[in-house]
Amino acid sequence: MSAQSEHAGSSTLSLDALVNLLEKIFLRHGTSPEVARVLAENCACAERDGAHSHGVFRMPGYVSTLKSGWVSGRAVPVVEDVASGFVRVDAANGFAQPALAAARPLLVAKARSAGIAVLAIRNSHHFAALWPDVEPFAYEGLVALSVVNSMTCVVPHGADRPLFGTNPIAFAAPRADGEPIVFDLATSAIAHGDVQIAARKGELLPPGMGVDSLGQPTRDPKAILEGGALLPFGGHKGSALSMMVELLAAALTGGNFSFEFDWSNHPGAKTPWTGQLLIVIDPSKAAGQDFAQRSQELVRQMHGVGLRRLPGDRRHRERARSAEGITLDEQTLAQLQALAQ
Ligand SMILES: NC(=O)C1=CN([C@@H]2O[C@H](COP(=O)(O)OP(=O)(O)OC[C@H]3O[C@@H](n4cnc5c(N)ncnc54)[C@H](OP(=O)(O)O)[C@@H]3O)[C@@H](O)[C@H]2O)C=CC1
Numbered sequence: 001m002s003a004q005s006e007h008a009g010s011s012t013l014s015l016d017a018l019v020n021l022l023e024k025i026f027l028r029h030g031t032s033p034e035v036a037r038v039l040a041e042n043c044a045c046a047e048r049d050g051a052h053s054h055g056v057f058r059m060p061g062y063v064s065t066l067k068s069g070w071v072s073g074r075a076v077p078v079v080e081d082v083a084s085g086f087v088r089v090d091a092a093n094g095f096a097q098p099a100l101a102a103a104r105p106l107l108v109a110k111a112r113s114a115g116i117a118v119l120a121i122r123n124s125h126h127f128a129a130l131w132p133d134v135e136p137f138a139y140e141g142l143v144a145l146s147v148v149n150s151m152t153c154v155v156p157h158g159a160d161r162p163l164f165g166t167n168p169i170a171f172a173a174p175r176a177d178g179e180p181i182v183f184d185l186a187t188s189a190i191a192h193g194d195v196q197i198a199a200r201k202g203e204l205l206p207p208g209m210g211v212d213s214l215g216q217p218t219r220d221p222k223a224i225l226e227g228g229a230l231l232p233f234g235g236h237k238g239s240a241l242s243m244m245v246e247l248l249a250a251a252l253t254g255g256n257f258s259f260e261f262d263w264s265n266h267p268g269a270k271t272p273w274t275g276q277l278l279i280v281i282d283p284s285k286a287a288g289q290d291f292a293q294r295s296q297e298l299v300r301q302m303h304g305v306g307l308r309r310l311p312g313d314r315r316h317r318e319r320a321r322s323a324e325g326i327t328l329d330e331q332t333l334a335q336l337q338a339l340a341q
Pocket residue numbers: 051053054126127128129130131148149150166167168169170182183184185186187190191192193194309310311312313314315316
């Protein structure tokens with residue numbers, strides 16, 4: 001297909017054309033070429049996979065953050081080889097994905113030689129979906145787990161005010177016949193991005209997602225965004241996982257807790273300045289059995305008991321569909337083109 005085709009009210013772009021457009025936006029707003037490429041690919045791949053809460057919807061937020069001076073779009077991450085199974089990165093107040101890209105070769109080498117390696121990223125801004133950070137490891141036969149904390153907007157179970165971020169957890173594992181097993185979920189009942197999207201569309205949320213400024217349950221996304229808060233998923237269980245994310249992504253990395261940064265002097269800033277932890281395991285060092293065959297067997301059994309949808313299946317369906325091109329509505333495309341000028 002050509003790079004861009006038009007239908008009534010929408011346009012279809014190839015993945016390359018979308019990456020190039022997003023890259024232009026990042027460059028136009030002062031990032032280095034390396035940062036622009038990494039973020040553009042990340043964001044375009046989220047859109048391709050139908051991960052809309054962290055696709056092109058996020059571009060105005062990236063731009064207003066860069067304009068506010070809150071984040072450094074030209075940061076050069078500092079990678080430290082601290083121990084046989086441990087890599088540390090100071091993202092230098094830059095985005096998390098370039099920090100991961102800089103540390104990745106060392107992390108993989110350590111995981112392959114020691115069987116397991118940990119990457120601790122601090123001083124970083126993660127404004128994206130987490131699965132793109134873990135899925136590539138599984139394509140290389142490795143198991144990966146990552147956590148990142150975000151900004152205070154979730155009330156811990158049993159508390160009456162927000163403290164945690166929406167704090168996602170992503171996991172990826174190879175399997176023998178098929179796409180890797182990948183899940184990526186916010187520990188809040190709903191991602192903050194999806195609340196913003198619902199507010200924009202004027203839709204109500206399902207019950208149990210959040211509370212208003214008085215702490216009363218509400219389905220109104222605007223009431224949650226304007227003084228209200230989100231709830232953890234699964235009550236005390238999601239709350240415990242969210243607490244764990246704060247400990248691993250912030251306390252262990254040297255990053256900020258979700259409640260610790262203050263962007264009030266940077267109007268327009270949207271990205272949380274926190275930390276991220278990745279654990280990468282080489283399964284060939286572990287069980288003495290072929291891990292990918294074992295994970296395939298688990299999937300076979302899950303399908304055998306009637307399961308129709310694995311986490312990641314929807315994304316891969318969207319990815320396959322996007323091979324024909326990624327469709328954006330006219331308004332969104334016009335907004336992106338304006339941001340690139
Ligand atoms: N950077 C940050 O600080 C933050 C980022 N986020 C991001 O927001 C995104 C959305 O998070 P969230 O709203 O919790 O994600 P969802 O609740 O939409 O999905 C969570 C996971 O469950 C899978 N899934 C969903 N429905 C089903 C089903 N019926 N059967 C089987 N599997 C299912 C999804 O797979 P599939 O993808 O195939 O649908 C996905 O792996 C994530 O990418 C997350 O990383 C969230 C919070 C903070």
